[in-house]
Amino acid sequence: MTAPTEGRAIGAPRPRIEGPLKVTGAARYSADNAPPDALHATLVGAPVCQGRIVDVDASAALAVEGVVRILTWHDLPTFGPVPPWQAAVLNLPMQSDRIQHEGEPVAIVLATDIQAAEQARTMVTVRCAPTPPVLPGQGRRNLITASEEVDESGLVEGERGAPFRIGDVDAALASSAVRVSETWIQPSRHHNFIETSGTVARWDGDLLTVWDSAQASFIVPNVIAAALQLDPGNIRVIAPHVGGGFGGKGWVWPHQILAAAAARIVDRPVKLHLGRADQYTSTGFQPLLDQFLELGATEDGRLTALRHQVSNITSMTEVYVEAATEVKDLYACPAIDVSQSVEPVTVNLPTPMRTTNEGCGLWPLESAMNELAHRLGVDPIEIRLRNHADREPTTGRAWSTKHLREAYEEGARLFGWYSRPRGGRSEGNWRIGTGMASSTMGQIRFPGNATVVLQRDGDVVVRVDIQDIGTGLQTLLAQVAAEELGTSVEAVRVEWGDSDLPSTGPMYAGSGTVANTSAVALACRDIRKQLGEHSDTDDVLDALRQTDLPQITGDGRYELPNRVPMDMYGGDSGYAIRSFGAVFAEVAVDPELGIMRMRRMVGVYDCGRVMNARTARSQMIGSLVWAWGKSALERSELDPTTARWMSKNLSSVHIPVNADISDLITIAFIDEPDPYASVTGARAMGEIGATGADAAIAEAVFDAIGVRFRELPITPKRILDALAEMGR
Amino acid sequence: MTRSQILNDGGVAPDDPAGDTPTNQEPLAPALAVNVRLHVNGAQHAVHVSARVTLLDWLRDDLRLTGTKKGCNEGACGACTVLVNGRRMNSCLMLVAQCDGSEVTTIEGLAGPDGHLHPVQQAFIDCDAFQCGYCTPGQVLSAVACIQEGHTRSPEEVREWMSGNLCRCSAYPQITSAVLAAAEGKV
Numbered sequence: 017m018t019a020p021t022e023g024r025a026i027g028a029p030r031p032r033i034e035g036p037l038k039v040t041g042a043a044r045y046s047a048d049n050a051p052p053d054a055l056h057a058t059l060v061g062a063p064v065c066q067g068r069i070v071d072v073d074a075s076a077a078l079a080v081e082g083v084v085r086i087l088t089w090h091d092l093p094t095f096g097p098v099p100p101w102q103a104a105v106l107n108l109p110m111q112s113d114r115i116q117h118e119g120e121p122v123a124i125v126l127a128t129d130i131q132a133a134e135q136a137r138t139m140v141t142v143r144c145a146p147t148p149p150v151l152p153g154q155g156r157r158n159l160i161t162a163s164e165e166v167d168e169s170g171l172v173e174g175e176r177g178a179p180f181r182i183g184d185v186d187a188a189l190a191s192s193a194v195r196v197s198e199t200w201i202q203p204s205r206h207h208n209f210i211e212t213s214g215t216v217a218r219w220d221g222d223l224l225t226v227w228d229s230a231q232a233s234f235i236v237p238n239v240i241a242a243a244l245q246l247d248p249g250n251i252r253v254i255a256p257h258v259g260g261g262f263g264g265k266g267w268v269w270p271h272q273i274l275a276a277a278a279a280r281i282v283d284r285p286v287k288l289h290l291g292r293a294d295q296y297t298s299t300g301f302q303p304l305l306d307q308f309l310e311l312g313a314t315e316d317g318r319l320t321a322l323r324h325q326v327s328n329i330t331s332m333t334e335v336y337v338e339a340a341t342e343v344k345d346l347y348a349c350p351a352i353d354v355s356q357s358v359e360p361v362t363v364n365l366p367t368p369m370r371t372t373n374e375g376c377g378l379w380p381l382e383s384a385m386n387e388l389a390h391r392l393g394v395d396p397i398e399i400r401l402r403n404h405a406d407r408e409p410t411t412g413r414a415w416s417t418k419h420l421r422e423a424y425e426e427g428a429r430l431f432g433w434y435s436r437p438r439g440g441r442s443e444g445n446w447r448i449g450t451g452m453a454s455s456t457m458g459q460i461r462f463p464g465n466a467t468v469v470l471q472r473d474g475d476v477v478v479r480v481d482i483q484d485i486g487t488g489l490q491t492l493l494a495q496v497a498a499e500e501l502g503t504s505v506e507a508v509r510v511e512w513g514d515s516d517l518p519s520t521g522p523m524y525a526g527s528g529t530v531a532n533t534s535a536v537a538l539a540c541r542d543i544r545k546q547l548g549e550h551s552d553t554d555d556v557l558d559a560l561r562q563t564d565l566p567q568i569t570g571d572g573r574y575e576l577p578n579r580v581p582m583d584m585y586g587g588d589s590g591y592a593i594r595s596f597g598a599v600f601a602e603v604a605v606d607p608e609l610g611i612m613r614m615r616r617m618v619g620v621y622d623c624g625r626v627m628n629a630r631t632a633r634s635q636m637i638g639s640l641v642w643a644w645g646k647s648a649l650e651r652s653e654l655d656p657t658t659a660r661w662m663s664k665n666l667s668s669v670h671i672p673v674n675a676d677i678s679d680l681i682t683i684a685f686i687d688e689p690d691p692y693a694s695v696t697g698a699r700a701m702g703e704i705g706a707t708g709a710d711a712a713i714a715e716a717v718f719d720a721i722g723v724r725f726r727e728l729p730i731t732p733k734r735i736l737d738a739l740a741e742m743g744r
Numbered sequence: 745m746t747r748s749q750i751l752n753d754g755g756v757a758p759d760d761p762a763g764d765t766p767t768n769q770e771p772l773a774p775a776l777a778v779n780v781r782l783h784v785n786g787a788q789h790a791v792h793v794s795a796r797v798t799l800l801d802w803l804r805d806d807l808r809l810t811g812t813k814k815g816c817n818e819g820a821c822g823a824c825t826v827l828v829n830g831r832r833m834n835s836c837l838m839l840v841a842q843c844d845g846s847e848v849t850t851i852e853g854l855a856g857p858d859g860h861l862h863p864v865q866q867a868f869i870d871c872d873a874f875q876c877g878y879c880t881p882g883q884v885l886s887a888v889a890c891i892q893e894g895h896t897r898s899p900e901e902v903r904e905w906m907s908g909n910l911c912r913c914s915a916y917p918q919i920t921s922a923v924l925a926a927a928e929g930k931v
């Protein structure tokens with residue numbers, strides 16, 4: 017064994033173990049796999065947003081040299097029912113002549129080379145009997161009720177978005193000294209990961225191998241097996257590296273099933289790497305949200321009432337609830353009334369996106385808190401401190417750990433909050449303003465499984481079927497194993513991304529770190545326990561060498577309280593488990609041109625124990641940049657006559673580029689372990705950084721130019737229009 | 745004349761809802777093929793290739809050099825960046841047919857023959873300049889060229905000249921640090 021690591025392995029800013037693979041091009045993503053004899057697939061999307069297919073004429077396309085087969089719904093088997101919460105879409109495409117949204121696959125072109133597949137797909141003629149679109153604002157808003165909603169497809173929608181009430185909000189609002197009552201809007205936005213989704217499928221008799229781009233590979237066999245009616249045990253999924261997910265690759269989407277089905281039909285491997293344009297309708301997006309939020313407060317700024325009514329668009333056939341009301345536990349408030357409705361429109365199904373729930377709900381809540389502070393002449397931090405929730409407001413449970421006060425304090429210090437010029441200042445053509453907000457994200461947890469092998473030569477192997485989506489988890493697992501076993505991090509090898517390894521939970525909602533660092537720690541403790549039966553030395557390798565075993569294997573199973581398959585916000589742990597933070601922004605606005613620039617940002621987060629200071633910092637920088645995109649740049653708009661996404665490319669959908677982002681982003685953590693959240697004391701980090709930052713940025717714009725924006729993104733045109741309206 | 749008038753009169757490009765609606769085309773005559781000689785990462789290739797094949801698809805599908813990534817296939821993301829005669833190019837926008845006589849360097853050809861990382865590759869690891877890594881081969885090659893071009897005199901200049909490479913994981917500040925560190929020989 018190499019010398020034990022100096023100090024502690026956990027928390028150290030270790031470089032990513034997969035870094036060399038990524039900078040040399042050796043890291044393999046799904047579309048980098050090409051089994052011999054594989055055909056390239058392209059999809060032909062429905063040209064209208066709803067209606068019926070009259071005829072698909074593939075004759076010209078079939079004449080293209082290299083085209084082997086063109087499949088329509090007539091060629092596909094009838095799929096079995098797929099499981100909800102694993103399959104994103106339950107009404108699978110290519111099962112009938114019905115069109116449910118524009119871009120829905122209606123034909124699959126299979127060719128020996130990608131050039132032929134791309135050319136041929138433009139030559140397939142799809143004739144339709146269209147039905148008129150239903151656009152946002154034209155649909156019927158359906159209130160989600162407490163009882164389970166069952167829609168026409170039989171989908172049961174559970175508690176998400178169910179109404180929640182405590183106290184008498186009407187009375188509290190009527191008697192409140194101040195009231196903020198406004199509507200906030202955020203547009204639909206797509207994930208726009210740089211790796212488009214892709215699936216390579218190969219059959220060997222009854223066995224199916226899938227190279228996939230997925231955030232939760234363990235559910236892929238279940239869904240494909242259900243659709244194609246086979247044994248999930250016959251499906252192997254290989255998915256080590258994923259080129260960005262952000263929620264969009266969390267559930268299993270139809271193209272993954274179609275690739276496997278097509279490969280079976282033609283009896284050859286099939287590679288389906290979605291084109292960029294196809295991505296906009298092949299997976300989900302964060303839906304357009306309209307949020308009415310009302311706060312009542314006393315003269316000294318203590319909240320007396322919170323009303324929050326959320327509406328999001330969904331597809332015509334399935335219900336997706338964007339549970340923005342999940343912010344109701346941020347502040348102490350005696351009267352709360354939240355409700356949620358969904359509006360079906362002719363569009364593909366939305367899905368979670370960084371940051372779902374709180375990321376959506378804090379936009380109005382934190383904006384309203386800033387408006388309240390301004391109305392009362394109270395500092396924005398002070399008003400938040402006055403409403404600090406010492407226990408979870410909706411249940412009265414104690415927090416597992418909560419260090420939000422320290423986050424405000426440290427953030428204010430790092431930013432220089434109390435010495436900022438209030439009401440903005442000028443610098444050349446620019447107006448400079450500052451703003452802040454709280455961040456929060458409730459902990460979502462899944463069970464985890466891992467195996468750790470300690471070998472006689474001192475090598476340690478961690479085995480777990482988890483993806484690398486860029487969070488740095490694989491490095492964390494090596495650090496945890498090293499610390500638990502007292503070895504060096506270099507002695508640990510991590511194997512991941514193959515369903516032949518121990519199955520574990522997903523890589524979304526920040527749950528991967530909690531489940532998998534816990535499972536690895538438990539597996540290491542299992543090794544120690546087994547060795548304890550042979551020897552009482554503390555050195556695991558000495559102990560192993562006192563036996564005649566070639567190696568020793570530890571199994572780690574991380575269970576949630578009451579062995580549930582998933583829990584939220586602490587579940588049955590007896591504690592409320594939630595992360596918190598404080599975010600500060602300084603922006604520059606050019607009132608003549610309407611341009612807005614990020615000058616600097618500070619984020620301080622309480623996410624339990626920091627497992628790796630370097631990857632944690634990157635996660636948070638990525639989140640703040642994500643929030644900048646939401647605040648200043650991004651929107652996916654539907655064409656008002658066709659209900660088709662107007663821009664299906666990375667040129668017209670603006671996402672942040674390097675020049676948009678300041679180097680002056682400061683990240684800090686309140687690095688305190690949470691003993692109730694996980695075995696290692698970690699909580700999730702992937703999402704919280706993108707919550708609240710939009711409200712901080714909008715407040716900074718208000719500080720700079722005196723305009724309150726309640727609709728995102730804050731574009732140059734909107735700035736100029738608002739200033740013109742104010743006569744400036 | 746105000747600055748906003750100049751902008752308005754100068755005609756800021758309108759939103760461009762670029763179309764991707766399938767359009768019907770006449771079947772093309774069998775694709776024309778051309779003879780091309782080029783070097784890729786030092787190795788010589790003499791190929792007979794269909795004229796419509798992009799450098800990106802040829803590298804990935806024919807040479808199996810899959811380190812070069814496809815993000816958009818239309819010049820918008822930079823994931824496919826390679827060096828052609830030392831200049832950074834979006835390989836999805838170049839045809840192999842245009843590369844006759846060229847020297848192409850992909851991410852696989854950047855490290856030394858002994859596997860020793862190029863300073864830019866090492867700087868990306870040291871500065872944590874990636875997360876998922878999908879944009880990274882393109883970022884690294886773009887950075888190599890950016891440094892050679894001399895566009896590294898300030899963080900602002902690096903940010904501007906590295907803006908052709910999108911990173912949705914948003915490692916931008918770390919990418920800027922890595923480019924500056926490599927440019928200053930601090931690796």
Ligand code: FES
Pocket residue numbers: 813814815816817818819820821822823824825834835836837
């Ligand atoms: S793939 Fe070439 S620029 Fe995006």
Ligand code: FES
Pocket residue numbers: 210259260486873874875876877878879880910911912913914915
């Ligand atoms: S590292 Fe993921 S896109 Fe750049």
